[in-house]
Amino acid sequence: MSDVAAARRDAGRSGRAAVWTSAIFGTRDFAIGVAAFLLLALWSVPPWLVVILGAAAYRFRDLGGSVMTRLLLALALCCAATMPVLAQQKANMPGMGMNKAAPGAPYHPGLGELMTAFVQPRHTKLGLAGAAQNWAYAAYELNELRETFEDVGKLVPKHGNLDIPPAIASTVAPPMSALDAAIKAKDQAGFTKAYADLTAACNACHQSADHAMIVIQVPAFTGTGFPDQDFSPQPAK
Numbered sequence: 001m002s003d004v005a006a007a008r009r010d011a012g013r014s015g016r017a018a019v020w021t022s023a024i025f026g027t028r029d030f031a032i033g034v035a036a037f038l039l040l041a042l043w044s045v046p047p048w049l050v051v052i053l054g055a056a057a058y059r060f061r062d063l064g065g066s067v068m069t070r071l072l073l074a075l076a077l078c079c080a081a082t083m084p085v086l087a088q089q090k091a092n093m094p095g096m097g098m099n100k101a102a103p104g105a106p107y108h109p110g111l112g113e114l115m116t117a118f119v120q121p122r123h124t125k126l127g128l129a130g131a132a133q134n135w136a137y138a139a140y141e142l143n144e145l146r147e148t149f150e151d152v153g154k155l156v157p158k159h160g161n162l163d164i165p166p167a168i169a170s171t172v173a174p175p176m177s178a179l180d181a182a183i184k185a186k187d188q189a190g191f192t193k194a195y196a197d198l199t200a201a202c203n204a205c206h207q208s209a210d211h212a213m214i215v216i217q218v219p220a221f222t223g224t225g226f227p228d229q230d231f232s233p234q235p236a237k
């Protein structure tokens with residue numbers, strides 16, 4: 001059995017302090033350890049790269065001082081070379097899930113994302129506002145929903161064979177105009193009818209877009225859909 005293997009075996013028996021003495025044999029090993037630590041901690045080099053570089057350094061550590069020096073130099077050069085790339089990666093970090101996109105590529109949400117994230121909650125809130133006769137807020141939320149549909153038409157002009165802006169114009173746009181009139185007139189019955197028409201128009205587009213399984217309804221509750229928001233009318237200030 002080699003000295004190294006024997007030392008490893010002994011180290012396994014006698015715990016942590018022995019692991020230190022058996023794994024870190026001399027100043028060269030120590031230098032490799034320090035270099036690996038710096039790569040990981042200071043330069044955020046990926047752990048897999050550190051393992052490969054460390055293994056290479058460990059493999060050649062007995063070949064003599066000059067080789068060792070060259071290797072350590074190579075390690076330092078490697079990490080210097082990766083630094084600009086890493087800085088670039090860090091600049092792209094904000095925004096969750098961005099690491100899935102190519103570095104620097106803008107995030108393009110699809111129609112399904114835009115519907116779930118923006119259209120659906122605004123449709124719900126608009127219904128809750130109307131049910132609470134909160135006309136000021138209903139006017140605000142209707143405006144938001146209109147803007148959202150404008151954005152949707154620009155961001156996703158086509159879905160399969162369906163041209164989105166004309167589909168919006170022929171389905172949800174007319175009931176949104178009727179809602180506008182009802183809100184301005186503070187007309188509860190008019191709002192209820194126009195909101196039902198809007199909801200039917202959502203589904204009409206889903207059907208013509210081959211997504212009949214997506215069924216929208218008038219919110220079946222009042223106020224609890226967004227438990228942290230008060231939908232009751234506020235006194236004018």
Ligand code: HEC
Pocket residue numbers: 110111112113115116119120123159164167168171172198199201202203205206209211214216
């Ligand atoms: C111009 C056509 C069109 C209009 C108008 C439309 N939708 Fe959609 N919607 C779609 C299509 C197409 C999808 C499927 C997108 C995909 O997943 O690729 C979709 C998906 C959805 C989804 C995602 C389903 C899920 O459970 O993840 C929701 C929610 C939704 N729509 C709500 C609404 C609501 C609410 C309205 C009305 C205020 C509405 N949509 C109006 C075309 C439309």
